Amino acid sequence: xxxxxxxxxxxxxxxxxxxxxxxxxxxxxxxxxxxxxxxxxxxxxxxxxxxxxxxxxxxxxxxxxxxxxxxxxxxxxxxxxxxxxxxxxxxxxxxxxxxxxxxxxxxxxxxxxxxxxxxxxxxxxxxxxxxxxxxxxxxxxxxxxxxxxxxxxxxxxxxxxxxxxxxxxxxxxxxxxxxxxxxxxxxxxxxxxxxxxxxxxxxxxxxxxxxxxxxxxxxxxxxxxxxxxxxxxxxxxxxxxxxxxxxxxxxxxxxxxxxxxxxxxxxxxxxxxxxxxxxxxxxxxxxxxxxxxxxxxxxxxxxxxxxxxxxxxxxxxxxxxxxxxxxxx
Numbered sequence: 598x599x600x601x602x603x604x605x606x607x608x609x610x611x612x613x614x615x616x617x618x619x620x621x622x623x624x625x626x627x628x629x630x631x632x633x634x635x636x637x638x639x640x641x642x643x644x645x646x647x648x649x650x651x652x653x654x655x656x657x658x659x660x661x662x663x664x665x666x667x668x669x670x671x672x673x674x675x676x677x678x679x680x681x682x683x684x685x686x687x688x689x690x691x692x693x694x695x696x697x698x699x700x701x702x703x704x705x706x707x708x709x710x711x712x713x714x715x716x717x718x719x720x721x722x723x724x725x726x727x728x729x730x731x732x733x734x735x736x737x738x739x740x741x742x743x744x745x746x747x748x749x750x751x752x753x754x755x756x757x758x759x760x761x762x763x764x765x766x767x768x769x770x771x772x773x774x775x776x777x778x779x780x781x782x783x784x785x786x787x788x789x790x791x792x793x794x795x796x797x798x799x800x801x802x803x804x805x806x807x808x809x810x811x812x813x814x815x816x817x818x819x820x821x822x823x824x825x826x827x828x829x830x831x832x833x834x835x836x837x838x839x840x841x842x843x844x845x846x847x848x849x850x851x852x853x854x855x856x857x858x859x860x861x862x863x864x865x866x867x868x869x870x871x872x873x874x875x876x877x878x879x880x881x882x883x884x885x886x887x888x889x890x891x892x893x894x895x896x897x898x899x900x901x902x903x904x905x906x907x908x909x910x911x912x913x914x915x916x917x918x919x920x921x922x923x924x925x926x
Contacts, residue, residue, distance in 0.1 A: 610634035614670035642825030650834040696771030700783040702763035713751040738769035761792035833889035850918035
């Protein structure tokens with residue numbers, strides 16, 4: 598089932614994706630015209646505070662939002678628009694072409710099923726193998742993600758494993774059908790630094806071997822900085838900045854991005870304290886008429902900020918920012 602060398606995969610893209618929860622005056626506009634893409638073999642980091650819309654973007658793209666949610670735009674795996682598929686067709690894509698690793702495995706894994714069954718179920722369903730072949734594949738996967746004594750762990754239940762092992766099981770499930778795209782939604786947040794580094798290395802190794810596109814969602818620019826090729830910064834349901842990872846860290850253009858970078862701890866830094874971003878993210882039911890970051894912005898350097906929504910404009914090579922004040926530092 599494993600091929601030598603990188604596999605060709607179609608990559609993943611969302612185009613003008615919008616998600617609205619509820620109706621009328623209390624409707625929550627949680628994702629607003631988001632567009633980004635990630636090429637086969639590349640990693641896109643999507644960062645922002647809780648409520649920025651980063652997780653909702655990929656959940657909506659994969660059809661994992663409530664039926665009452667209004668979703669428009671497109672979500673492409675190759676030439677296949679996921680938003681045009683039926684529920685049954687989506688079930689054939691999720692797991693087979695899209696693999697998911699979520700933040701908390703205890704809420705994602707079924708406590709009533711063994712590790713073996715949780716891995717083999719998708720293999721049997723999507724690849725049409727026998728139970729015996731699927732078990733052998735599950736054993737290989739547990740070995741590949743660094744689970745000690747993998748044969749014994751196959752018969753274990755989630756509560757019998759440590760947090761790091763459970764996350765490794767989630768990765769094994771996500772990679773079990775060798776998907777074109779891996780979506781990792783804050784998968785290392787609750788893990789210690791050593792386990793976090795091991796998880797990142799597992800993803801890198803499998804990505805290089807399989808050639809899959811990776812979307813890594815996080816609030817931590819430090820983690821994303823060591824993993825991603827390009828970074829999308831989201832705030833208030835919009836993309837406010839997008840750039841290659843080196844450019845974003847060296848020359849952030851949006852005040853919000855600069856705030857995120859200033860709030861992260863740096864090894865060996867002489868800063869006496871971290872710089873917090875004052876205020877709170879906007880309520881998606883009561884969004885401002887101008888720049889969505891205006892109330893918290895330390896710059897406010899253009900009279901249009903309060904009344905006009907800035908476009909996502911090019912400020913450098915492959916560097917885009919949604920601000921009227923990209924020059925201010």
